[in-house]
Amino acid sequence: MTEQDMVLTTRIRLARNFTSYPFPAKMSPDQKRALGTAVAQAVENANFGANRLKVISLESLKEWELFALIEKHLISPEFAEHPVGKTLICSEDHTISIMVCEEDHLRIQIILSGLQLQKAYELADKIDDLFESAIGYAFDPELGYLTACPTNLGTGLRASVMLHLPALEGQGALAGLSATISKLGLTIRGTYGEGSEVTGSVYQLSNQITLGISEQHAIQNLEGVVRQLMRQEEDMRKMLYSDHPQQIEDRVWRSYGVLQNARILSGKECDRCLSDLRLGLSLGILPTVTPDTLRTLADQTGAASICVAAGSLLQPEERDNRRAALCREILSK
Amino acid sequence: MTEQDMVLTTRIRLARNFTSYPFPAKMSPDQKRALGTAVAQAVENANFGANRLKVISLESLKEWELFALIEKHLISPEFAEHPVGKTLICSEDHTISIMVCEEDHLRIQIILSGLQLQKAYELADKIDDLFESAIGYAFDPELGYLTACPTNLGTGLRASVMLHLPALEGQGALAGLSATISKLGLTIRGTYGEGSEVTGSVYQLSNQITLGISEQHAIQNLEGVVRQLMRQEEDMRKMLYSDHPQQIEDRVWRSYGVLQNARILSGKECDRCLSDLRLGLSLGILPTVTPDTLRTLADQTGAASICVAAGSLLQPEERDNRRAALCREILSK
Numbered sequence: 068m069t070e071q072d073m074v075l076t077t078r079i080r081l082a083r084n085f086t087s088y089p090f091p092a093k094m095s096p097d098q099k100r101a102l103g104t105a106v107a108q109a110v111e112n113a114n115f116g117a118n119r120l121k122v123i124s125l126e127s128l129k130e131w132e133l134f135a136l137i138e139k140h141l142i143s144p145e146f147a148e149h150p151v152g153k154t155l156i157c158s159e160d161h162t163i164s165i166m167v168c169e170e171d172h173l174r175i176q177i178i179l180s181g182l183q184l185q186k187a188y189e190l191a192d193k194i195d196d197l198f199e200s201a202i203g204y205a206f207d208p209e210l211g212y213l214t215a216c217p218t219n220l221g222t223g224l225r226a227s228v229m230l231h232l233p234a235l236e237g238q239g240a241l242a243g244l245s246a247t248i249s250k251l252g253l254t255i256r257g258t259y260g261e262g263s264e265v266t267g268s269v270y271q272l273s274n275q276i277t278l279g280i281s282e283q284h285a286i287q288n289l290e291g292v293v294r295q296l297m298r299q300e301e302d303m304r305k306m307l308y309s310d311h312p313q314q315i316e317d318r319v320w321r322s323y324g325v326l327q328n329a330r331i332l333s334g335k336e337c338d339r340c341l342s343d344l345r346l347g348l349s350l351g352i353l354p355t356v357t358p359d360t361l362r363t364l365a366d367q368t369g370a371a372s373i374c375v376a377a378g379s380l381l382q383p384e385e386r387d388n389r390r391a392a393l394c395r396e397i398l399s400k
Numbered sequence: 401m402t403e404q405d406m407v408l409t410t411r412i413r414l415a416r417n418f419t420s421y422p423f424p425a426k427m428s429p430d431q432k433r434a435l436g437t438a439v440a441q442a443v444e445n446a447n448f449g450a451n452r453l454k455v456i457s458l459e460s461l462k463e464w465e466l467f468a469l470i471e472k473h474l475i476s477p478e479f480a481e482h483p484v485g486k487t488l489i490c491s492e493d494h495t496i497s498i499m500v501c502e503e504d505h506l507r508i509q510i511i512l513s514g515l516q517l518q519k520a521y522e523l524a525d526k527i528d529d530l531f532e533s534a535i536g537y538a539f540d541p542e543l544g545y546l547t548a549c550p551t552n553l554g555t556g557l558r559a560s561v562m563l564h565l566p567a568l569e570g571q572g573a574l575a576g577l578s579a580t581i582s583k584l585g586l587t588i589r590g591t592y593g594e595g596s597e598v599t600g601s602v603y604q605l606s607n608q609i610t611l612g613i614s615e616q617h618a619i620q621n622l623e624g625v626v627r628q629l630m631r632q633e634e635d636m637r638k639m640l641y642s643d644h645p646q647q648i649e650d651r652v653w654r655s656y657g658v659l660q661n662a663r664i665l666s667g668k669e670c671d672r673c674l675s676d677l678r679l680g681l682s683l684g685i686l687p688t689v690t691p692d693t694l695r696t697l698a699d700q701t702g703a704a705s706i707c708v709a710a711g712s713l714l715q716p717e718e719r720d721n722r723r724a725a726l727c728r729e730i731l732s733k
Contacts, residue, residue, distance in 0.1 A: 324662070
């Protein structure tokens with residue numbers, strides 16, 4: 068079993084504010100637009116390899132395009148709520164996304180696949196330096212980076228990892244682990260953060276503490292707990308499979324059968340089936356499904372992604388039909 | 401839609417007793433064996449085309465072999481209960497089965513696929529004549545054939561048809577129809593007769609009246625009602641499919657996906673899936689499944705049939721594994 072069998076993505080987010088602007092809550096739409104332009108200029112000539120950055124005026128997007136950005140974790144629901152004047156700077160491969168005028172002036176975010184906390188932090192840090200020198204941050208030698216909300220004060224760093232934990236979840240082990248995790252200054256939550264539902268056994272594990280702790284310490288602390296959880300999940304998967312091989316294979320193959328045959332498929336059921344496929348892949352049960360196929364399925368079957376592909380806001384029934392057709396198409400390739 | 405899409409099998413059963421023997425309830429095992437031999441001799445040289453008859457001593461069979469005969473409707477559960485001294489005469493293709501010393505001396509049974517009441521009756525009648533001339537029946541000019549139970553007195557004929565009625569069942573229309581059917585001297589029951597559960601939406605429709613009615617009249621009455629039910633079922637299927645095409649296709653394809661992928665499959669779920677496949681076939685939804693495949697599936701996936709194939713009495717878990725493997729194998733052909 069590899070890291071990628073249990074860690075879907077790694078995310079680093081930095082909250083930053085500039086000295087020369089009021090906090091976003093106090094800015095007019097025109098001030099926000101002006102800041103968007105200044106931020107875009109600061110990264111205009113930056114080189115992130117093949118990752119070309121696009122500058123997107125949030126108010127130009129359709130409702131479902133905003134939802135799709137939320138679905139892919141590129142923006143927060145709060146950012147999408149009042150789009151007027153806001154700017155998103157986003158790399159074509161979705162690795163880099165910079166929200167201008169969310170709660171803070173900048174939310175610099177890096178998403179990498181698998182467990183790559185250090186690499187994601189380095190990329191965020193590189194972008195951070197660009198803005199620091201171009202515009203100048205609000206920074207207090209004692210408190211660190213000043214932020215709109217005190218929970219981000221200090222490093223302004225939120226590091227998080229998306230974990231696929233079907234075995235621990237199935238065994239009811241997560242409630243107990245959650246308390247321990249909380250004592251370590253971390254939090255484990257639903258797929259879309261605080262208060263969100265867990266879909267397809269995907270959990271978000273992230274640091275809570277930003278004050279009185281270095282970025283490196285926060286990342287190492289998180290990585291340590293991730294590795295611990297991965298070991299426990301791996302052990303549990305192997306134990307379950309060795310104790311109940313038929314049941315596990317039945318569950319995995321039935322989900323494969325649903326994705327291959329359904330004509331109506333809700334997002335919830337699709338997520339559950341994808342979770343079973345991931346589990347099956349990690350246990351060597353599904354010889355014909357590749358990690359690439361899984362990524363494609365996960366990437367294209369979200370409600371908003373389906374609307375974007377269709378170019379219109381679809382009703383749930385129509386989405387469920389298209390989702391089913393999409394899964395059949397992807398799996399038949 | 402054809403008759404075979406709604407009528408699985410036609411069955412004719414004649415109850416007969418000989419003058420020269422007491423009723424089976426009063427016979428010793430040796431007397432029963434002697435009658436078995438006499439009956440076997442009477443049909444020894446009979447010619448039923450390719451249908452060679454086998455003479456089976458019931459007490460030589462293993463428990464699961466008896467269950468398999470019940471499962472295929474070749475014998476009654478009552479016949480299997482005390483096998484000592486009893487004889488079964490059965491054609492290789494299972495069209496003809498003659499129980500010697502069930503409740504009556506003879507239960508001559510013909511099973512044909514689809515709706516073939518007249519043809520089945522003619523074959524039963526031909527066999528009936530053989531015994532009549534060879535051994536001599538207990539017959540009263542006024543009452544007709546004498547039987548152990550008065551419910552069979554007269555013609556001794558039970559004609560029945562196995563109907564697949566998923567649409568009428570799904571619409572809850574059968575409760576109302578059942579009362580009407582009863583007024584016509586017929587009864588509609590579960591897959592294995594009185595008090596049995598309905599599996600896979602298969603219903604047994606049969607005549608109840610044997611006294612004061614001719615065989616031809618009984619058969620015509622039954623056939624008339626069958627044709628009426630078929631029309632209603634066909635209309636309902638077409639209406640459902642035209643009103644909810646996605647839902648019907650989803651149901652059919654999902655069941656196909658279960659049969660193709662499950663590793664654990666209960667008899668009940670298998671019957672339900674087969675029912676959906678039958679429905680799909682009749683609506684032209686499943687292009688790759690043939691009626692032959694369906695027949696093979698239905699024929700081999702019963703609990704007792706699986707034990708017979710394995711040559712041993714299997715536990716339910718083992719049966720469910722083998723049933724799933726069998727379905728995958730048959731569908732992959």
